[in-house]
Amino acid sequence: MGQGEKDSADNLVSPSDDRNELQVEDLRVKERCFEQREALPGEPRCVICGRYGEYICDQTDDDICSVECKTALLARIAAETKIPVKAPARVKVPFGDESFCVRDNNFPDIPSLHASQIASLRNKLDICVKGEAIPDPIMCFSSCGLPEKLVHNLDAAGYTMPTPVQMQVIPASISNRSLLVSADTGSGKTASFLVPIIAHCSRRELQQSESKRGPLAIVLAPTRELCLQVEDQAKVLGKGLPFKTALVVGGDPLAQQIYRIENGVELIVGTPGRLIDLLMKHNVDLTDVSVFVLDEVDCLLERGFRDQAMQIFRALSCPQVMMFSATIHPEIEKLSNSLLNNMIHISCGNPGKPNKSVRQVVIWVESKQKKQKIFEIIKRVLGRGMDLVKVHQVILFDMPNSIDEYIHQVGRASRMGKEGVAIVFVNEEDRKLFGELAQVLKTAGAPIPRELSNSKFTSSVSLGTDRKRKLSSRAHS
Numbered sequence: 001m002g003q004g005e006k007d008s009a010d011n012l013v014s015p016s017d018d019r020n021e022l023q024v025e026d027l028r029v030k031e032r033c034f035e036q037r038e039a040l041p042g043e044p045r046c047v048i049c050g051r052y053g054e055y056i057c058d059q060t061d062d063d064i065c066s067v068e069c070k071t072a073l074l075a076r077i078a079a080e081t082k083i084p085v086k087a088p089a090r091v092k093v094p095f096g097d098e099s100f101c102v103r104d105n106n107f108p109d110i111p112s113l114h115a116s117q118i119a120s121l122r123n124k125l126d127i128c129v130k131g132e133a134i135p136d137p138i139m140c141f142s143s144c145g146l147p148e149k150l151v152h153n154l155d156a157a158g159y160t161m162p163t164p165v166q167m168q169v170i171p172a173s174i175s176n177r178s179l180l181v182s183a184d185t186g187s188g189k190t191a192s193f194l195v196p197i198i199a200h201c202s203r204r205e206l207q208q209s210e211s212k213r214g215p216l217a218i219v220l221a222p223t224r225e226l227c228l229q230v231e232d233q234a235k236v237l238g239k240g241l242p243f244k245t246a247l248v249v250g251g252d253p254l255a256q257q258i259y260r261i262e263n264g265v266e267l268i269v270g271t272p273g274r275l276i277d278l279l280m281k282h283n284v285d286l287t288d289v290s291v292f293v294l295d296e297v298d299c300l301l302e303r304g305f306r307d308q309a310m311q312i313f314r315a316l317s318c319p320q321v322m323m324f325s326a327t328i329h330p331e332i333e334k335l336s337n338s339l340l341n342n343m344i345h346i347s348c349g350n351p352g353k354p355n356k357s358v359r360q361v362v363i364w365v366e367s368k369q370k371k372q373k374i375f376e377i378i379k380r381v382l383g384r385g386m387d388l389v390k391v392h393q394v395i396l397f398d399m400p401n402s403i404d405e406y407i408h409q410v411g412r413a414s415r416m417g418k419e420g421v422a423i424v425f426v427n428e429e430d431r432k433l434f435g436e437l438a439q440v441l442k443t444a445g446a447p448i449p450r451e452l453s454n455s456k457f458t459s460s461v462s463l464g465t466d467r468k469r470k471l472s473s474r475a476h477s
């Protein structure tokens, strides 16, 4: 035996040690898809999530990564073919940190988790809930009786798994509960209310005559752009279903919007001002509206739409109300208490703070220099060969009016946890937000421009207290 071979032989460990245990652990069937590693080039990929396809589904011969994805695959096939599928054999895994199985309506034989396990699952997913009789989170879209076409549309849109906010909001909404939901920007809130709305609308009595098709749901959002985005997503997810939408926003001819509504729609997406305008001037039958969503309710309130929102709410007969926000403040709680009964409060991630995946770069620029600065940045951001396709960037040319809107706008740089950069132009004109902005930057560990930290309008924020306290306590000891 050569020296090299001897060294490696010396390094071998006995069958009873850790490595052996590790091998045994590796043989354990992966229950959850996040336990599986990413596929290397040339390796088989899971047909559900794209991770390493370590196993073959015995019933379909497809590559799959885990029991969870096998369940999702069989559920999908069952929904498509309507042939009852046998539940996959359950792998007995001790309940531990990463092993969960949640009741799936496709497989009622699988026992549901008990309360402590559900609590642990919510904890893992960063979901906090408040309220009574809260439905359990779902782990896949096919597990709460959605129309199969809708599940297909979700899949076609690339929504393979629900995001945490969708896991909790969809079943809660389907059970007709009113909700106040706060979750990070870009966490998938829009689909969390659109999915139950589309499911609800597609169940409308088909025999109902076309002329009688009054709207079933209204989504109120603070800006035209947001309404456009919501309607776009609704169209994608509701494709091929008896689900029509109308957009009621300024900038488009009112007559066209009325014509569309009169021809029968299931969902109206609109801004408060234009919607009130339309409802005042035209007799839109709101009798069947049973779902009322206030998206970005924090911004709705900031923009003074409280009264309009209440006015629309009063025109409806006891709808299910769902309020969504990336930030929470007492005004929202107050509004929710006046609108919602037996409410469930759902909070996911770290709402109220800028998305952790966004790097905030605040630059002090006088108003007259802003345009020139933009060109400089673009010329310098490109010069370094930055991949603008992959890196999401937002430039806040003007600071918004409130820190809540700032959090929303900065959040646009990251979708679904992907990293992004928000470049923010700030100057003396934004002084009313200096205190809050400095606090937000400090909390995020982002650099604070000298002009901002030295300003008397920032003085209420102690930007260096932690360090000072440490030094003085050492000095006293």
Ligand SMILES: Nc1ncnc2c1ncn2[C@@H]1O[C@H](COP(=O)(O)OP(=O)(O)OP(=O)(O)O)[C@@H](O)[C@H]1O
Binding pocket: 158, 159, 160, 161, 162, 163, 166, 183, 184, 185, 186, 187, 188, 189, 190, 191, 326, 408, 411, 412, 415, 416
């Ligand atoms: N389950 C999912 N799987 C994959 N992509 C998803 C899923 N849900 C949503 N998305 C996508 O993630 C992005 C962010 O979703 P969305 O706009 O709904 O977030 P949001 O929480 O409403 O954000 P904001 O508060 O900024 O409006 C969108 O591009 C959407 O298409």
